[in-house]
Amino acid sequence: MACRVSFLKTLLIILNVLLSLIGVTLIALSVYELNSSTPGTFEHIAIVIQIFVGSFVILTSFLGCFATARVSLGLVWTYVICLLILLCLQIYIIAAAHSTNYVERSRSEFLALWSDPRTNVERLSLIEQKYSCCGQVGAHDYILLGRGIPTNCYRNFDRQQDNLFTEGCLAAVQAHANDNVAIGLVIKWLLLVVEFAALGAATHLGITVRNKLRRERF
Template sequence: MSLILLKRLVLFLSALLQVLGLILIGYGILLLYTGNTYSGGLVIIIGFVIMIMAIFGFKAVMSGAPIRILVYVVAVVLLILTQVVFLVIVSHGIKDGISGIISDGFERLWEVERNKSGALAYYENWLHCCGVNSSEDYWIIHHAIPSSCCLDNKCVDQSSVYKAGCKAAFTEYFDDKFLVFKIVCWLLVIGEAVGAVLCCLLYSNLKNET
């Protein structure tokens, strides 16, 4: 593989890693918004570290200095190991933590709903759900099913009432978002591994030229 082609491939991967790092930062902000401060902060930090590493790799390749490229390879290998450990440990922690937050949040909303109708209306309209667990929640507290529980806000009959509870609907929504996080993380690991191999080849070629 030619030296010019190697440089172009590494530069392309560096740009791609910067984009994925930005996506990871965005996901971390989402975690902060949902109340998971610790996990959200960690994800944002990793996103920033990845972006900084990608920029450093870009500059190292542009400089053509073998020692800088070697330092970048070592740093990337350490970063990959850190990410794999983080992904294995935190993936379960984030999901379990968020599940608890979702459950507590909807239980608090339901307490409000008992005293003042409309507390769940936003989620019912957004997620096409009804009550915390199902529409039967309203029958239990002797409240009429609100229009937000029905298709087009029109409760014509039982068939027009949304079947899913809002807690389950929101959990499913978050699971989809969590899947994006895992995909981005594994893409980062794969991209970094490929980049490290290419940088090793680049380092070898540059050393042979000197």
Template sequence: MDCGGVLVKYILFVFNILFVVCGLLLIIFGSLMVSNIGEIPNTPESIQANSVPIVILVLGCIIFVIAFLGCCGAIRENACCTMTYSVIMLTLFICQLALVIFIWQQRVQILDKMDDVIEKIWDQRHTDQKVMDAMQISFKCCGKNGFTDYTLAGEAIPPSCCEVSATSCTAIEAITRPGCVRAFTNFWENSINIIRYAGLGVAGVELVAFIFGCCLANQMRNRHRRTHY
């Protein structure tokens, strides 16, 4: 393999190390989203919001595994393995770009649906307070729009509006907690920004890896032809 081919080989190897890191970061980020959104019950309105972190988690696992395929193909100089890796990278690039565009376009609709879900959880707190408590603990929020939702309804502020270990909670302690609608909105908007910029960044790296993979596979095939002629 000439100097250009060797350079492409090691650049592709470095890109795959980056992919391993990206895959791990996506797995961690997806897991954190699952741990937060997992407290919200599955309903037709919440299915999109609940599905997003699972898709990110699966995507991170796929990228992590594919990175090893690329490393093996580059180091072992296997043209078939490297070309397969390139095709998978192109597929991942298209799917990830479509996912980022879809989430960005649907962000407002998902938020509107989640407002309805939080409204239902609030209305059902008398029959199932555990769900409301779990959401208040997970998002560090209190009530639908704030602790005043409880005081205006003539109800005691639940301990879940304060620290996890608290056995009671007062208005003074809960005053710093936002309402759950606002807390989820902040969580979702922050997550969407991370998904958008990280997704586009990883997609760009995938496109470059696809190009370098094709170049390396072509170099390997050309060397194989020269060897047999």
């Protein structure tokens, strides 16, 4: 019995450390993306949700470590409930991620901006500097519009031909969205697996401790 409890405690601590690391990674990536996302867009909302999930994961992992160290039955079951909430949320997020075409959304959002480049000049400038791109398909798009190529189409805003971004922003935005989807799904599935493992270990620990207390009582 003592060996089983010790094993479960060690396993839970390891799993909770993993959970906290994944949560920190999720928040760090989300904050990085948040700084360059446009408020009100679908991408911005998704990033905010990811930050919330990452924060909840970290808090839950801290609770798990504390419950494991104390071997408190009440704390263990509270931790199990938090994990169940996380799992439900995580399953919903993964299902939504698989059913949502983020690449198409990013394409539509960029085309909406490019439809009125004069009004959206600041947002387009941010995109061009962030993704090192220029125009919709390339720098010549500005020439077709009867405008000069803006400085934000150049690396470090230096108007040298060698510094001109040659890639179009439409392709760059879609490629970035595709990469984000791939990385996001890997993190989400990894988090789901660790949460399931932690749930199993915590439930087993809770049952073991409960049975031990019952035997001691009688």
